[in-house]
Amino acid sequence: MEKYTSPIYYTDATPLLLAVDCIIFGFDRDSLKLLLFQRKVAPFQAEWSLIGSFVKREESVLTAAERVLKTHTGLTNVFMEELGTYGQVDRDPGARVISVAHYALMRLAEESKQIADAYKAQWFEFDQLPELILDHQQMVEDALEKLRRKTRYRPIGFELLPEKFTIPQLRVLYEVIYQRPLDRRNFRKKILSMKILEKLEEKDKTNSRKGAFLYRFNPEKYQEMVERGVDFVI
Amino acid sequence: MEKYTSPIYYTDATPLLLAVDCIIFGFDRDSLKLLLFQRKVAPFQAEWSLIGSFVKREESVLTAAERVLKTHTGLTNVFMEELGTYGQVDRDPGARVISVAHYALMRLAEESKQIADAYKAQWFEFDQLPELILDHQQMVEDALEKLRRKTRYRPIGFELLPEKFTIPQLRVLYEVIYQRPLDRRNFRKKILSMKILEKLEEKDKTNSRKGAFLYRFNPEKYQEMVERGVDFVI
DNA sequence: ATTATAAAGTGTATTTTTTACGCTTATTTC
DNA sequence: GAAATAAGCGTAAAAAATACACTTTATAAT
The missing domain is CATH 1.10.10.10 (Winged helix-like DNA-binding domain superfamily/Winged helix DNA-binding domain)
Structure with missing residues (x-):
């Protein structure tokens, strides 16, 4: 891992990989759904996963999450909010990656369903989710909990x-x-x-x-x- | 997007500096206080600031926050919880640093007051805070808001x-x-x-x-x- | 020793909110 | 035009929140 060299300050700190993951909720007439993606690369290739990306040097964390959403659903202007940080040392066997999870809420109309095909994703019934990689299962549970709480003081x-x-x-x-x-x-x-x-x-x-x-x-x-x-x- | 090239994965991702900052609340008989520190290093040397540190390669984010608390107050077993991520690109002129803010609550007894001297920190009345560096002012406001909310569903x-x-x-x-x-x-x-x-x-x-x-x-x-x-x- | 004082603690009446649930209405299908 | 059914309306009872008067306990002042 390369050391951070550019500015004058903070030369002794170790740079780390920072990612964002998105928990995307949808509601369709009478059921709550979650948008999941089949991983294209190893490890965990072909397994179900939330969608995410690394945060780039020149974008804010929220911008990164919005970029992920746009890239993988084509949508912008979706309600999205930070859920929390997942920072266990060994959470990703691939590398030391810290992820800031975000949850998004969207109206599920016909168009949104086409997202699934276009982006090789799939909407799952919330109570029939497949097994997820890494700590994504935990993120999803935490997101539902947060959604419940949040609805109590915000419509x-x-x-x-x-x-x-x-x-x-x-x-x-x-x-x-x-x-x-x-x-x-x-x-x-x-x-x-x-x-x-x-x-x-x-x-x-x-x-x-x-x-x-x-x-x-x-x-x-x-x-x-x-x-x-x-x-x-x- | 993320590319996987084992065994060292994610080689095209840019590592960033990740920090934790602690908003430390104390309550003393009849007033809410906040523990602030006078910065020892540039930039913003000698200005008032929350206390923080970079997250190390081999520690979790929460562990980093606990380490900061221990190092700067000597205390462990303090209630602490994540507040949120502060990830604007230009939030720190020193470098691109993302900070995960945490808030801590502690009982203010005589011993705790000695912390101030021992660690060159100072307890401030919550409604008489000095100007703070970076986005620390915002963190403090958000922490109070969260404290208020949280007290509504948790004692x-x-x-x-x-x-x-x-x-x-x-x-x-x-x-x-x-x-x-x-x-x-x-x-x-x-x-x-x-x-x-x-x-x-x-x-x-x-x-x-x-x-x-x-x-x-x-x-x-x-x-x-x-x-x-x-x-x-x- | 008696009394004034002041916060701590108890009790109650009133208002507001929540909960439970019966009844009516609008529209389609047979 | 009768049956079916979700939508919508109204009301009574229970529970919770609010307002506020009164009593108690210990100390300090006289």
Whole structure:
């Protein structure tokens, strides 16, 4: 490993390899999914893995994560946030690599499904994941835990829904995240009391004869809520 | 993207400097404090700073943070947790350094105050901090935010108190963390209803003639609560 | 020794939030 | 036009949060 030589300072420090890995969540009508990739190179060739990359000298850590997402899904402007650092010495037998895991949330529409083919990736049902390499299993568990926590004080779930959605759809999303049933009527009451939803005239009739009114969230109210850090205990 | 060329893998990746920085909180009777250090080396020599170090090849990131804490305070077994990664390209003019910030909570007793002298550090009142170098100001703000959040679902505040403490002391701690007054009577009711405190026979009379009973938390109940992730909204 | 003082501790009434669940409505299918 | 079914509405009961009056305990001042 070469020593860091350029600047005047910090000459005694050992440079290390720093990577980012992305835990990509998707929500499709009634189930939570995860985007996984089949590794192209050894070791662990052909095994399922999160997608990642090394952080480059001239990019920030978050930029690196965004680059990974763009390169492997074609998508930008996706909600993404740091999960945490995975820094055990022996976590990667290939070398001493520290990884900063990031989790991303995306709406799963038809287009997104084509990602799988285009990028040799596959969307897996969250509760039917294959074995993953390295400590990626742990990263995924931690990401779900974080997602659960985060939804309690930030209406983050919207990131996983299309722009227009029905209240029952939103409820199902929360049921999937929390892994427990939520009362239809109380959920509606609670969510509407927050006044962050705007009712539209359209209905979505894919789930019932009657159809459910579509809503979208009011960006100003949403933003206000994010800043005030309002409780969102469902 | 990452290329694998065994046995030394990842040869095209650029190694970077990875550091850890520690935000060390202390609580002393009725105020929240932060331990800061006067930098010994250039750049920013003699300016106030968090304490940190580079991560070594043969230690985990968390171990590096613990080493820093031990080296600069002499203490081990202190509550410490990752805050997040600070990875902007130009955050350190000395070199491209990514820092993983950690925050630590400690009880401030007489002995701890001697740390300041022994290690050329200084405890500052949280609301009277000097200007800090680099993005350390931001780290400190983020750490307080995280501390506030975390106290909502984990009774983390205890980490800042001595083993035996009174309910009024605990309340003052939460008042300091949340920066707002809490009703004495309701606070007591709430905290006792959680059944994680054990009442002792002793009283602490430093704050009143009558004295307040000392308590300690029940480690089993506490652990159970941590695992269940109970709400701790004060 | 008596009394004033002040924080600690107890109790209770009120308001707000959460939970449980029955009933009505809109639309499609037979 | 009757049956079916998810969507949507309303209300009562339980639980939790809030506000605040009162009592207790020990010390210090007289």
